[in-house]
Amino acid sequence: MNQMLEVLQENTLNITEIYKSVQGETHLFGLPTLFVRTAGCNLRCSWCDTPYSFGRGTSMKPSDVMREVVDSGLNNICVTGGEPLLQKEIFPLLTHLCNEGYLVSLETGGSLDITPVDERVITILDIKCPGSKMHQKNYWRNLEQLRDHDEVKFVLLDRADYDYAKDIINKHRLLKMKNPPLLSPVHGELDPKDLVQWILEDRLNVRLNLQMHKYIWDPLKKGV
Ligand code: SF4
Numbered sequence: 001m002n003q004m005l006e007v008l009q010e011n012t013l014n015i016t017e018i019y020k021s022v023q024g025e026t027h028l029f030g031l032p033t034l035f036v037r038t039a040g041c042n043l044r045c046s047w048c049d050t051p052y053s054f055g056r057g058t059s060m061k062p063s064d065v066m067r068e069v070v071d072s073g074l075n076n077i078c079v080t081g082g083e084p085l086l087q088k089e090i091f092p093l094l095t096h097l098c099n100e101g102y103l104v105s106l107e108t109g110g111s112l113d114i115t116p117v118d119e120r121v122i123t124i125l126d127i128k129c130p131g132s133k134m135h136q137k138n139y140w141r142n143l144e145q146l147r148d149h150d151e152v153k154f155v156l157l158d159r160a161d162y163d164y165a166k167d168i169i170n171k172h173r174l175l176k177m178k179n180p181p182l183l184s185p186v187h188g189e190l191d192p193k194d195l196v197q198w199i200l201e202d203r204l205n206v207r208l209n210l211q212m213h214k215y216i217w218d219p220l221k222k223g224v
Helices: 003-008 062-072 090-099 140-144 159-171 192-202
Strands: 013-022 032-038 058-060 076-080 103-108 122-126 151-156 182-185
Touching: 013 062, 032 062, 058 062, 062 090, 076 090, 090 103, 151 159, 159 192, 182 192
Parallel strands: 032 076, 076 103, 103 122, 122 151, 151 182
Antiparallel strands: 013 032, 013 058
8 A cells, every 4th residue: 555545544434335346327337346335425315225325334444445446356446325525535545546547436416515526536426306305405516616527417206307407407508518417217216218208309418327237136236
C-alpha cells in the first residue's frame, strides 16, 4: 500500500458488502465489476431495493477494502450504497483507486454535493422523481458539476415520473451530455414496454436502463 493509504488507515469506512458481479446498468453495462457497497443512507426512496444498506455495516480500513479490490483481479470498481458520499473517507479512497489505474464509478443518490469527487471517477448521479417521495432532496447544483464522462439517472415509478424526468432533461440540456440520460423503470412496477413506447413517441434520445442483474437472478437476491 502506498503512503497515502497508510495515512488513511485510522479512518475506517462502514461497508455493507463487497462482491463481484457484472455491471447491470449504465454505459458500463455487462462488464465484470467489483461492487463496494457502503453502509448508511440519508434518503428513503419508496421503491428502494437495497434497504439492507441502511444499517451500520462492517467497519473496514481503506487498506482492507483495497486488499479485496486487488484480490478480485477486476479492473472495474463500482462504489455504491446506500449513499457513499455520507462518509468523507470515501473521497481519498476513490482517488486512490484512480491512482492505481482502476476504472472507478460512483453511484450517488443525488442529494449530496459531488464537488469533492475525484474528476477521474465516473459519477452516476440520480435525480429523484416524485414517485420516490425524495425529489425534494435533489441537490440541483450537482448538475453544474458533471464531467463529460458522468451520467444522470432517473428511476421511474409511473408516467408522472417520466414527465418529470423529461422536463428536467430538457430544462438542464442533459441530452447534450456525451452519455445520454438513463431512464430506469422500477422493477415490477413500471412495465418497460410502456416506457419504451413513451420514449419513442417523444423521440427522446435517452438510454433505457434495465437492471440486468434482476433478469439474470432473483430480483430480491443480494450481492449480485
Ligand atoms: S438513495 Fe439509494 S439506497 Fe438510499 S433509499 Fe434511495 S434507492 Fe435506497
